Amino acid sequence: MRNERNFIDGFFVDTGGEPSIAVYNPATGERIGEVDAASPAQVMAAVAVASRAQREWARLPSAERAQYMRKLADALVDNAASIGGALADESGKSLVDASNEAIYAAEITRYHAEWARRIEGEVIPSDSQDETILLQREPIGVVACLIPYNFPVYTLMRKIAPALIAGNTVVVRPSNNTPLSALEIARAVEQAGIPAGVVNILAMQHAQAAQLCTQPGIGMITLTGSVGVGRMVLEYCKENIAKPSLELGGKTPAIIEPDADLEQAAAAIVASKTTHCGQLCTAIERVYVQASVHDRFLALLREKFKAVRIGDRAKDPGRMGPLVTDRARQEIHAKVQRAIAAGAVLEAGGVMPEGPGFFYPATLLSHCKQDMEIVQEETFGPVLPILRYDTLDQAVAMANDHQFGLSSVLYTERYRSALKVANRIEAGELYVNRTPADPYQGFHAGWKRSGLGGDDGKHGMLEFTQTRLVVMRY
Secondary structure: OEEEOEEEOOEEEOOOOOOEEEEEOOOOOOEEEEEEOOOHHHHHHHHHHHHHHHHHHHHOOHHHHHHHHHHHHHHHHHOHHHHHHHHHHHHOOOHHHHHHHHHHHHHHHHHHHHHHHOOOOEEEOOOOOOEEEEEEEEEOOEEEEEOOOOOHHHHHHHHHHHHHHOOOEEEEEOOOOOHHHHHHHHHHHHHHOOOOOOEEEOOOOHHHHHHHHOOOOEEEEEEEOOHHHHHHHHHHHHHHOOEEEEEOOOOEEEEEOOOOOHHHHHHHHHHHHHHHHHOOOOOEEEEEEEHHHHHHHHHHHHHHHHHOOEOOOOOOOOOEOOOOOHHHHHHHHHHHHHHHHOOOEEEEOOOOOOOOOOOOOOEEEEOOOOOOHHHHOOOOOOEEEEEEEOOHHHHHHHHHOOOEEOOOEEEOOOHHHHHHHHHHOOOOOOEEOOOOOOOOOOOEOOEEOOEEOOEOHHHHHHOOEEEEEEEEEO
């Protein structure tokens, strides 16, 4: 069984008597390790050392910070097997997928390192002839990074890489479901020679997470998580007027037009819905199908959903893995049962499996209505409701009739339809003839209750900066 300690100021430190956090393999239900829970004193110490380190880190030329980040990317690749092994054990992913996540994390680190010479300010015309106005981009300070359990390795680097290149330091709180891989990343930070205090990674209980977020030294809090946790973070931000950056819930709609390649669309949607057991923020969560192709498309989905097999991906990577906890499984099954009671028809899945692990079958529901809970609330699991529409305007209206606006999908061959949806959809992203993938150079940002701010690309990097106006008279 693995035993891990927290990483503060360049060292792995003892807990100081705090109870440990138990870590379980969701494919077997077995306890596989424990991690020291940070004490209140350690949380305060982590913020203090990050504040001290930030002053020196920000003084480095950005090109030097980029060199450190490239070394970190190399270390992530060198340690992909150990990072992936920890992640596979704690998440139920296959070893290949988990190790590849470390590789993708290295790639986004390299991407943000390239911003070193591109963090630009502005020269603004003045109303006075003897005056120059400069707008500079500066780091915020210490950033608290709250990491989810679904893609914890990639998301950790997605947040700390832009924070570091902009001149900030970080205190990272990984999910208590997946802390082992985060502390393997700490070893990569150590190997890369990142200066002490620049990156601190601490597992902690919720009370200490609240303490972290309300420390006066925290200038920004970045979270990927649920709407409920996002509201808590906004409350934490009020304490010291810290800047929030929140990627919250999603309920990605997919619109299927009659001219779409139905086989391609069905295969892609099933893959989106079953990858990591549907535990993706941008996984397709509801499908609107034009009436003339509805029955044919439903038949395709039914066949493909029934073909999905569940099981431990450590033994068979071709199977769909587990949900993160048994509680998540129970909640999803209850939603499915309520949907059926409200009139939905069960086309595939929907039965609680026996045996160890937190598995749930790929589940397809037809005859759903727009106001059903299964259509309106994020499932975050392998459950898909399908609805019928007559006109594209009606489909867009139903897709927009929602509290979330993270991502959206359209399958069509008509450019007029694509442009209509692109200009009317109420979401931060639209993918045409493909499922969401969050390109590094894009901007992953939600509308409505899906969040504030965003990740990736130039705009994601600039989230970690603040401006200084310099007015110079000569």
